[in-house]
C-alpha cells in the first residue's frame with residue numbers, strides 16, 4: 001500500500017526543480033488576450049486523486065447535494081475524440097498510453113464547457129494533472145480554486161476498482177493502469193503539494209465504502225461555522 005505523504009515528499013524535489021528551472025508556465029496569454037472566463041468568474045473546486053480513487057462517483061453525489069456542475073476533464077477529452085475533431089487522434093493516442101494531453105487542448109474544452117453552462121459553480125474533476133495544467137489554467141483563466149478535494153486511496157484498491165469498472169475504456173487495462181499510476185506519482189502529486197502549501201487541500205480517505213467517503217465529502221463542503 002502506498003503512503004501518499006511519502007509520495008508527496010518524494011515528488012517535492014522534482015517539483016522544486018521544475019520551479020527553479022523557471023519553466024512552470026507557458027502562458028497562452030502572451031498577446032494579452034483575455035480568457036472568455038474573465039467576465040464570468042465562476043466558483044471552482046478541483047477534484048483530484050489517482051485513477052480509480054472515486055472522483056467521478058463522488059462528483060455525482062456532490063452535484064445532487066450541492067448544486068455544482070460536474071466537468072470531468074477525461075470525459076471532455078473522450079467526447080472530443082468522438083466528435084471527430086482534428087485533435088482526436090492525438091488525444092486518443094495519449095489516453096491509450098496514460099499520458100497527459102497538452103494543457104491548451106484541455107483548457108479550451110474546460111473554458112467552453114463552463115461558458116456553455118449557466119451555473120456559476122463547477123467541480124473540475126481530473127484537472128489539473130500536472131504543473132503545466134495548473135499554472136496554465138490559472139494564468140489563462142485567472143481562476144483560483146475555492147479548494148481542492150483530494151481523494152487519497154491506495155494503488156492496490158484503485159487497481160481493483162479500475163479492473164472492475166467495466167466501461168469499455170481503452171486505458172482500463174493493467175498495463176495502462178500501471179502507467180497512469182506512475183504519471184500520477186511523478187506529475188499529479190506535485191499539484192496537490194502545491195495547493196497543500198496554500199492551505200487549500202481537503203484530503204479525504206477514499207479507500208472506504210462510497211457512503212462513508214461521501215460523509216467526509218459532505219463535511220468538506222459544509223459552510224464554515
Ligand SMILES: Nc1ncnc2c1ncn2[C@@H]1O[C@H](COP(=O)(O)OP(=O)(O)O)[C@@H](O)[C@H]1O
Pocket residue numbers: 049050051052053054055056057058161162164165166206207208209210211213
Ligand atoms: N468508495 C468506493 N468503494 C468501492 N468502489 C468504488 C468506490 N468509489 C468508486 N468505486 C468504483 O470504482 C470505480 C472507479 O470509480 P470512479 O468514480 O470512476 O473513479 P475515478 O473517477 O477517480 O477514476 C467505479 O467502478 C466505481 O463504481
Ligand SMILES: Nc1ccn([C@H]2C[C@H](O)[C@@H](COP(=O)(O)OP(=O)(O)O)O2)c(=O)n1
Pocket residue numbers: 049050051052055072073074075077094095098099100101102106125126127128129133171180
Ligand atoms: N487533465 C487531464 C485529465 C485527463 N487526461 C487524460 C489522461 C488520463 O489518463 C485520461 C483519463 O482521465 P480520467 O480523469 O477520465 O480518468 P482516471 O482518473 O485516470 O480514472 O485522460 C489528460 O490528459 N489531462
